[in-house]
Amino acid sequence: MSVRILPDRRSFLWLNGFAGISVGFVNMKTILVLIVIYLLYCEGAVKLRQDDQLNNRPIIGVLSQEQSLFLREKYPEENYTSYIATSYVKDVEASGARVVPILIGKDRDYYEELMKKINGVLFPGGATYFNNSDGYADAGQHIYEIAQQMNDRGDYFPIFGTCLGFELLIILASGRSEVENRNRCYSYQNLPLRFTTDYRDSKMFSAAPLDILVILATLDVTVNSHQFCIVDDNLKSHGLDDDWLVTSHSDDQDGLEFIASIEHKRYPIYGVQFHPEKSFEWKLSKNYPHSAESIKANRYFMDFFVSECRKSGHSFNNAAEENEYLIYNYIPHFTGLLGSAYHQCYMLEPKGVRN
Template sequence: MSRLRLCTIFLLSIVSNYIGIVSSVSRFDDKTDTPIIGVLAQEISWRLDQIWPGVYESYIAASYIKFVEGGGARTVPIWIGKPRSYYETVLKKLNGVLLPGGGTWFNQSHGYAVAGSHIYDIAQEMNDNGIYFPLFGTCLGFELLLYVSNENQEYRTYCSSQKQSLPLDFNKDFQNSRLFGTAPESIIDILKNEAVTPNFHSYCVTKENMTQFGLDKKWDTLSTNRDFKGLEFISTIEHKRYPFYGVQFHPEKVLYEWIRNRNISHTEGAVASAQYFAQFFVNECRKNDNRFDSIDEENQMLIYNFPCTFTGRLNSTFEQSYLFERDIDYGRGNGENEDITVVLV
């Protein structure tokens, strides 16, 4: 064998080993660079149902889809009203789930809260079995995370925080958290000193709620705020054990909602801080290596299969919405006869 050929084989061996090492490190640090995140649908809003009476069964505000995409991921809609087996199947293909805000009853059969309860339980089981599976809840989704943690029992307090943009009042040890521990100091400064977190909620979670129902044993409070009447409420949480996170405010509105007179900040600092939450959650989802069985299956389930409607011009609180019709199956299945008791948000 010639010396040239030996040298070539030797170099190829070195390159192959190097690629193997780099690949293994990459898989360990970031298990996927193409994350796909589920976004839970919910019952059609009252306002949208007034525009199209009886036509649509569920919807997803497009700002939540864009929030995930802006963080570097793609999205799959997760349907309400399906049996637990559906959620078990779909979560095994996804890298995380976003529970969006909105306005719906928690006690509707086959609705948002029932689906969210299944998702929470399955995600908890997956993490217990060594599969890193993140959840992120916004506003109503934030409240749902705690609601499910409270055995599907009501725990919240009425408050007045509609169209209220605020800086965060961080807890003393907030930088020991996963959510803020690696945040750039510039982002912390913005969140601490500028009114960049828009709030739209009639219920609040207080420290007293957390203590009374034992939720403080499962969740860490990272920040608080005060509503228009001075009531202190919790604005940011993360689970002590699982990669579950919740914000009472709306970072997606800062980036993608432009309805006038909503008191939503769109300053450079507001956009940078809102983008931080999107990138943080997507990066958490990169740690999960779930996959679809095929590219065809993946393509069939992506949100790109559905049209997006300009609802902002129709007096909706959302600029754009994905609307899902009542008479289209969407692979829903028959659902289960389950009820969760609570009240409207």
């Protein structure tokens, strides 16, 4: 069940966990008590962060995907086989982390070794098939399975999937087959979120600031650009509703309700159907929101994910090895000038040859 949050005072109090306090009974004594609770909470939170020894130099792997036919035609002489839109890299960097590109078409050992050195993985959105041999989905399956094994051993390793990446997470959890566990769903709109009644039980939203929640619930700030989606029945049909917590919905252009945000109940694995990184895309025809409110709200998701990645203590053996893997070894191309929906892209070649 989803509910619409309204930006009135009663909703504000309810969202902060004070649903039982009537607006008419918020007197000075109550306010002082709440201030004390807040200060005690903040003091405890600061101590917890100090004790936890968080990683303040997180590095996140961003999975590449097959080169699109459009871009392949624009670079006919180069042997580019995969790419990463720079908006994902900028999104990660704006939240205080660095990026390592993860190549497709590798054996499992490549992903196992790389994941020992990085602190989390982002499955980006895009447009590719899940049945390509040695492609995005095969690499994603290796990463998904390895991450589960790591977390089962107590080695904290988060994954975040956006749009296509979110759909891949659910398909992997369902078990890949010829009939993919997702629905046709057309949405090319900026939409608000309709939060579920228990969304505050999630890790993603349990500590989300009230102003962020109000923006997400009342304004058209989440960018949707997809032909497929995951609906509640996709979870129920494959017995996934016991393992995954749905936290919000939105509606497509035909009124179909789809899952907008989700997280795994056991593992630090998260997904959103929309595109928070589109704050860094500028194609006028796409009408991406760039208001101060939309940027503030969309920043929350990568800030949250990077905070999760800070809980991982993985690192490279030394600075020289770290530098060898970082995205800085690649040159971003101004693909927007060529007509691409992406303003810039990193083009990746076979076996990681630097361009």
